[in-house]
């Protein structure tokens with residue numbers, strides 16, 4: 001697909017909506033903002049509709065195209081970074097009402113749910129948006145480059161994940177020509193945190209313990225500890241990942257009390273342990289290396305049960 005094709009479709013219409021998946025991430029948001037900016041530069045009044053955009057991405061200039069509510073009928077609906085229609089969330093209704101639909105995505109599981117579908121197995125939707133612009137490089141500007149760079153680093157874990165290719169690096173190279181502050185973008189996307197998040201992480205690190213020949217690392221936070229400093233759930237997001245960074249451990253567990261005797265458990269693994277299986281035995285789920293569940297009961301018993309399940313997998 002080329003940008004010209006999208007422009008030709010949009011030129012015939014008035015109400016153009018760009019959207020993406022629920023719980024939008026850096027790639028989804030970056031791609032929507034970049035495409036909206038590109039279309040505006042060609043005189044097309046496209047708007048972005050996304051639910052609950054994290055304030056992490058407020059630095060992106062394209063956020064000015066984000067609409068709160070849509071009243072009018074939709075002519076063209078462009079779905080970005082979304083594998084199936086259900087993942088559009090409440091915006092699936094807008095998709096259904098549109099006269100023409102376009103789907104641009106990099107999830108191999110994409111169900112090709114639109115009138116026009118463009119699905120490639122590449123690092124990110126932002127990488128696809130860059131490629132679409134091939135014949136219109138004059139439209140590229142600093143704001144668009146910041147959006148595309150944000151999406152590429154988000155989905156590749158800053159060029160760390162196996163979806164990173166030579167081409168991904170080449171595109172990033174083209175983007176940094178526009179004098180974008182890539183250090184600041186990387187810090188905002190991955191590292192900057194609130195002081196409260198830093199303090200609660202410190203508390204969790206302080207509580208951490210090793211088990212089973214130092215192969216399992218576990219930490220806990222009780223409601224009492226969370227309340228003391230008014231910590232919220234959002235402040236605790238980075239904790240389990242930090243535990244998993246301890247060298248030579250196989251499995252990291254973060255147990256947080258959410259109600260009296262009810263605990264939210266987050267699990268991460270490095271190599272052979274399938275934490276999704278462990279979460280499933282407690283009614284949860286997720287991915288092989290990242291999963292979660294909620295368990296009710298006594299904290300020390302819950303800890304013992306989790307340790308036993310992990311040891312069973314280590315010794316398999």
Ligand SMILES: [Mn+2]
Pocket residue numbers: 027028081106123124125155
């Ligand atoms: Mn993506």
